[in-house]
Amino acid sequence: MAKRREKVIRVKRKRLPTSMVNPKRFDKSQLKFYVLLIPLALFSSLPIVYLISTAFKPMDELFAYPPRFLVYRPTMENFQDIMHMMTRGGVPFSRYLFNSLLSSALVVLATLYISLNAAYVLSKKRFRGKNTLFALNTAALMFVPAAVKIPRYLLVQQAGLLNTFMALVLPMLAMPVGLFLIKQNMDQVPDSLIEAARIDGAKEYRVLYQIVAPVIKPALVTVAILAFQSAWNNAEYSQLYINDDSIKTFAFYMSSLTSSVGNTVAGQGMAAAGSLILFLPNLIIFILMQSKVVNTMANSGIK
Amino acid sequence: MSKALPRAVPAVPMEKRRRDHSIPVMLSPYALIFVYFVGLPILVAIFLSFTYFNTVQRPYLIGFSNYISILTQDTVFLRNVLPNTLKFAILVGPMGYVLQFLLAWVLTQVPKWPRTILSLLFYSPSITAGVAMSVIWKIVFSGDQLGYLNHLLMNWNLISEPIQFLTSPEYLMPIMVVVTLWAGMGIGFLAMMSGILNIDPELFEAGYIDGVRNRFQEIIYVTVPSMKPQMLFGAVMAIVTAFSAGSIGVELTGTNPTPQYAGQLMVNHIEDYGILQYDMGYAAALSVILLIIIAVFSRVANRLFAERD
Numbered sequence: 001m002a003k004r005r006e007k008v009i010r011v012k013r014k015r016l017p018t019s020m021v022n023p024k025r026f027d028k029s030q031l032k033f034y035v036l037l038i039p040l041a042l043f044s045s046l047p048i049v050y051l052i053s054t055a056f057k058p059m060d061e062l063f064a065y066p067p068r069f070l071v072y073r074p075t076m077e078n079f080q081d082i083m084h085m086m087t088r089g090g091v092p093f094s095r096y097l098f099n100s101l102l103s104s105a106l107v108v109l110a111t112l113y114i115s116l117n118a119a120y121v122l123s124k125k126r127f128r129g130k131n132t133l134f135a136l137n138t139a140a141l142m143f144v145p146a147a148v149k150i151p152r153y154l155l156v157q158q159a160g161l162l163n164t165f166m167a168l169v170l171p172m173l174a175m176p177v178g179l180f181l182i183k184q185n186m187d188q189v190p191d192s193l194i195e196a197a198r199i200d201g202a203k204e205y206r207v208l209y210q211i212v213a214p215v216i217k218p219a220l221v222t223v224a225i226l227a228f229q230s231a232w233n234n235a236e237y238s239q240l241y242i243n244d245d246s247i248k249t250f251a252f253y254m255s256s257l258t259s260s261v262g263n264t265v266a267g268q269g270m271a272a273a274g275s276l277i278l279f280l281p282n283l284i285i286f287i288l289m290q291s292k293v294v295n296t297m298a299n300s301g302i303k
Numbered sequence: 304m305s306k307a308l309p310r311a312v313p314a315v316p317m318e319k320r321r322r323d324h325s326i327p328v329m330l331s332p333y334a335l336i337f338v339y340f341v342g343l344p345i346l347v348a349i350f351l352s353f354t355y356f357n358t359v360q361r362p363y364l365i366g367f368s369n370y371i372s373i374l375t376q377d378t379v380f381l382r383n384v385l386p387n388t389l390k391f392a393i394l395v396g397p398m399g400y401v402l403q404f405l406l407a408w409v410l411t412q413v414p415k416w417p418r419t420i421l422s423l424l425f426y427s428p429s430i431t432a433g434v435a436m437s438v439i440w441k442i443v444f445s446g447d448q449l450g451y452l453n454h455l456l457m458n459w460n461l462i463s464e465p466i467q468f469l470t471s472p473e474y475l476m477p478i479m480v481v482v483t484l485w486a487g488m489g490i491g492f493l494a495m496m497s498g499i500l501n502i503d504p505e506l507f508e509a510g511y512i513d514g515v516r517n518r519f520q521e522i523i524y525v526t527v528p529s530m531k532p533q534m535l536f537g538a539v540m541a542i543v544t545a546f547s548a549g550s551i552g553v554e555l556t557g558t559n560p561t562p563q564y565a566g567q568l569m570v571n572h573i574e575d576y577g578i579l580q581y582d583m584g585y586a587a588a589l590s591v592i593l594l595i596i597i598a599v600f601s602r603v604a605n606r607l608f609a610e611r612d
Contacts, residue, residue: 218497
């Protein structure tokens with residue numbers, strides 16, 4: 001059956017130029033896109049290349065004059081120095097790593113859960129004040145964070161969250177950008193699909209998790225990437241809300257470590273090594289998540 | 304802000320809809336956290352904009368004084384910050400938006416694995432921006448002959464003396480625009496890419512049967528209309544990020560305020576007052592003004608992309 005359908009499409013392709021969005025394999029016609037993409041990608045990857053290169057530079061290359069972009073004789077010195085500094089502190093660095101992993105995992109899961117539910121209500125239910133609620137969320141997106149720092153500190157204090165682990169998690173969960181994106185994507189899911197499921201007797205949660213969520217997976221993936229990043233790279237909350245060293249994050253630890261040495265030439269190597277260690281999980285999450293993005297519309301049977 | 308027109312009425316009778324408990328149950332977790340950690344702090348900040356607050360003593364009400372001084376006496380704001388911010392946003396917003404869309408579109412024309420790797424490379428500056436910005440671009444634009452750009456220009460005999468790129472007002476703004484565009488492939492870019500990938504392939508077929516003749520027409524008549532929600536999301540994000548950019552100028556020059564206020568943007572001005580001069584009330588008033596500016600521009604975007612069906 002599937003084979004026959006492919007045949008029909010192929011016949012059509014001979015007569016009409018057909019779009020090649022999301023092709024399955026390489027084709028000569030894609031060459032022009034690579035010609036455009038690869039130089040731009042190289043340009044974009046400059047900071048990563050520089051970061052990696054600097055992290056592996058030995059001392060004399062860091063001092064080299066004029067400075068070189070790429071490393072000539074890579075060494076692990078900078079990483080060893082950082083490990084050495086890490087183990088010297090009172091709290092083992094695995095503790096910071098654990099705090100970061102746990103808080104990031106909680107933030108990603110809880111953000112997805114609460115935003116998905118709220119977006120479903122705002123997109124697919126009818127009730128008074130719905131548009132006002134969504135407008136408030138969008139307005140919050142437009143308020144720059146600089147002026148909110150002190151008020152938010154006071155509210156975190158009021159809630160009794162100062163110096164607790166939850167101070168790293170709770171204030172991050174409501175992500176206006178995330179709700180905005182998920183709701184925008186959910187608007188594209190046809191109401192008929194949901195009604196059909198309801199008529200079949202599916203309960204709200206079933207409709208949401210088994211029918212709607214799979215269709216908007218690309219948006220959920222994007223929000224997950226963003227939530228992970230904001231939690232994983234967050235050094236600010238550890239600095240503002242937490243005194244106890246044993247519940248601070250890895251990002252805070254790295255930034256305090258590298259800012260104490262980063263101003264010297266010799267410290268640049270360590271700072272780069274630290275940034276690289278901090279960056280790697282972002283990279284892994286991005287690849288894991290993006291590889292899950294497929295054309296969900298085509299696969300879910302919505303036409 | 305969004306004026307979504309009423310959708311098809313669900314096939315549930317009125318009485319039943321009224322007893323729909325799922326609305327509060329599903330909405331409240333987000334709503335509670337949003338109100339407490341996002342909404343209330345913003346309300347407090349708006350309240351503070353009507354006070355004098357030096358972060359140490361209790362704030363006291365001074366009415367509209369902050370707003371009046373911003374709009375009548377703050378010469379830096381009127382002469383530098385506001386024009387800079389508008390210029391910067393009008394360059395970076397639309398250009399960044401178009402670039403994000405085009406790049407996203409081109410990436411959807413190649414298979415999955417090259418796409419994942421290439422999109423990661425495009426996206427990476429927006430993650431590493433903080434670290435890289437201060438290092439990479441400072442080396443490229445460094446004011447002595449060791450700066451890569453000066454080095455190149457002098458080797459080609461285009462200039463005889465190194466140019467002080469980062470400290471001279473006429474170069475700072477263009478450099479800020481380029482660097483921001485380069486680091487701008489963020490969440491809007493990812494959202495638009497997934498939007499294109501999620502378009503029903505049959506729509507393209509149908510488009511060609513209906514007379515679409517080339518890829519350009521395909522983008523205009525099929526791709527963009529089929530992903531309006533993502534286009535709107537991308538537009539709002541482009542506006543918000545263009546207006547709330549601020550760290551670039553400071554990171555490049557290493558000072559706030561930037562030399563001769565050449566790269567001074569609203570966010571720098573807010574931080575200048577709030578963090579450096581301890582005048583939170585004034586900083587809050589500036590934030591409210593910025594909010595209003597962003598909201599006005601977003602309304603325009605909303606008009607362009609709102610679903611009209």
